[in-house]
Amino acid sequence: MASQPKYQRRKEDRPREIADAAFEAFAEKGYAATRIDDVAKRAGISKGLTYLYYKTKEDLFKAVVKNVVVRRVDALLADVESTELSSEAFIRGPMLDFMKRVPGSPIAIVIRLLISEGRRHPDLIDYYYDNVVARGLAAISRFLERGVERGEFRPEARDLQPQLFLAPMMLSMIWRLVFTDKPLDTDRLMENQIDLLLTRIKA
Amino acid sequence: MASQPKYQRRKEDRPREIADAAFEAFAEKGYAATRIDDVAKRAGISKGLTYLYYKTKEDLFKAVVKNVVVRRVDALLADVESTELSSEAFIRGPMLDFMKRVPGSPIAIVIRLLISEGRRHPDLIDYYYDNVVARGLAAISRFLERGVERGEFRPEARDLQPQLFLAPMMLSMIWRLVFTDKPLDTDRLMENQIDLLLTRIKA
Amino acid sequence: MASQPKYQRRKEDRPREIADAAFEAFAEKGYAATRIDDVAKRAGISKGLTYLYYKTKEDLFKAVVKNVVVRRVDALLADVESTELSSEAFIRGPMLDFMKRVPGSPIAIVIRLLISEGRRHPDLIDYYYDNVVARGLAAISRFLERGVERGEFRPEARDLQPQLFLAPMMLSMIWRLVFTDKPLDTDRLMENQIDLLLTRIKA
Amino acid sequence: MASQPKYQRRKEDRPREIADAAFEAFAEKGYAATRIDDVAKRAGISKGLTYLYYKTKEDLFKAVVKNVVVRRVDALLADVESTELSSEAFIRGPMLDFMKRVPGSPIAIVIRLLISEGRRHPDLIDYYYDNVVARGLAAISRFLERGVERGEFRPEARDLQPQLFLAPMMLSMIWRLVFTDKPLDTDRLMENQIDLLLTRIKA
């Protein structure tokens, strides 16, 4: 093997590279079972360098949840919010598509990390809630409201808990995380739920 | 005050006492952060004795998931299956009650453990699936079937994924595990879901 | 080699054994350069066991200074204070003997540790001052006072700083710690000082 | 406020600047606890540059003891040796003044470093002995000799160990290094010692 250059200065990219590597490692083995050495190896750097950018393993964990997630969630949400369709068409279209993608996305992984490690990081929980959950719920509420205003939905739509839209997505996520090999048509699950809800609220 | 050992009974109960103590400890701190010493202290015995009953920490973990869970789940399911009501009355009554209790029950804790540690224990996942999830799903399917046979539900009820009944329960569970202090009327969430579903399938 | 028993329970003696081993190690290499592993090896135990008795390396350091020193200083001071001689005879005899022994005793080692590491352990400094230095100074003052009362010393003896008696001892200590191989008749140094002082204060 | 680099001059001064910075750092935290990074920061240069002038941390340590000390000691001794006074006047005047200044001077710091780290650097010890201690002792001996020759001191003065003059200075140094906040009139201690000695040797 030709020997690789031993040094490669890439100050700019390192933090993200490390966070990405850590994300993979945490995703695969969980926080506790992940060795800083693993992360470094995945990132193609030495263990010590990790500590130049992240003071502790916990810092790294927080960075993973914050940066990685938000980066990807932003992308996903952007997709969704830039549409102009009838409320029903939007919900059955882009919004459903979005929800279908979540259980297989990094968001699911992060949820798992938060479920496992969240207790010791209340600030992370808050961060995640504010930046992901609350935004998602608000988007749904906004949509229902708009539907009512436009006369597409009945006024009772306003009283619907937005979590009703998300429940099958959550179940699908957990299902796929835990029961990897047990069959479940998660797409159909979400479609059915949307159908139930739209039937109920359509004007 | 020094905390008193919680368990201290006859030898024959030891394995269960240890498993119970371990369950508490795992519930509080998670698998990795739980010290065998903690478990022993909670069980009121010495660290060494733990190893007489469980060869490794992992064994203990498995025992917790298996024994503790099944024991408690059995109790919960027994409640439910011994009823004679109209299908709708049953669903809105005992079944809904049962579901409402789950997010605050040990089952939620075990779910968390499985989400966190399950990957490394596929046999546990299978065990849990067979003994808890599959039984629950089958019960729901059986119920729908019975409703159709009795003419209470429309035949399409047979096609409903039983997970639709469980989705809000799952979301409630996760919500309460993760967002301990964020408000969510989980009971209402489940009621609404039941209502949506019954509206759809009632004859 | 016949294999030694792998386990040897000696709960009672361990703390002292470890502290003694640590004392040796610290004496030889200083605090920073001493590895817990060295200490354990010297004590004939495993590294981990050290931590059963001393939570951190710092704890061990404190224990060394406190226990080891006080143990030995007590012995030395006991010697001295139990005499009944004329003041001059006492000073030229037991007290001088005592001082001559100090530079080669563990006290010198501890002084070195305090000089090196003391800044980070003000409590240790205080402890050492109270238990060693202050006691020594007080003993000297008491002696001068007694000499005056008995008419053996002139009243001006009361004004003598007790540190004047100790100064050559201190120089001898440092000299021997630092300039191990440079000649200096430390005994004569102390004798001369005592002589100077007695000449001055004798009635 | 970010601390400003203290040194930042021409290249030719670099080695000295670094050594001075290192001296400060060693003085503050001791050898082991001083990071090369600290030294560099104090010197207003990058870590790497330090290695251009000093191959290792130990080299730097040696340079500190050698250059810094000798530079400052030379200055101090120069003061002293250029006088023309009666022997007694000289001892009670410039020499006593000099000794009084030592415990608060960098020499004290270096002594501490030698006490802490000297064992691993016998060459440094020798260097220090030759350039500081031996010179000091010789100066004192020379002075006594001269006093005898001039008829100011009795011939027995020749037999006096020069260390007797230095003992209270040494004690004062250590006292101030270790018992920073315990009161001791170190000036008076030295004055008294000089008085004792002069009383003994004056013709």
Next chain:
DNA sequence: GATGAATGAGGATTCATTCAT
């Protein structure tokens, strides 16, 4: 059976030193 002292492998973290830029 019980105990808890003892072991030792392993992991997070630090920091002197190197070297691409």
Next chain:
DNA sequence: TATGAATGAATCCTCATTCAT
């Protein structure tokens, strides 16, 4: 020269597991 990113050996400390008592 000058920088500071990068390396990796070294070290403290933890904790599951063992075993003498």
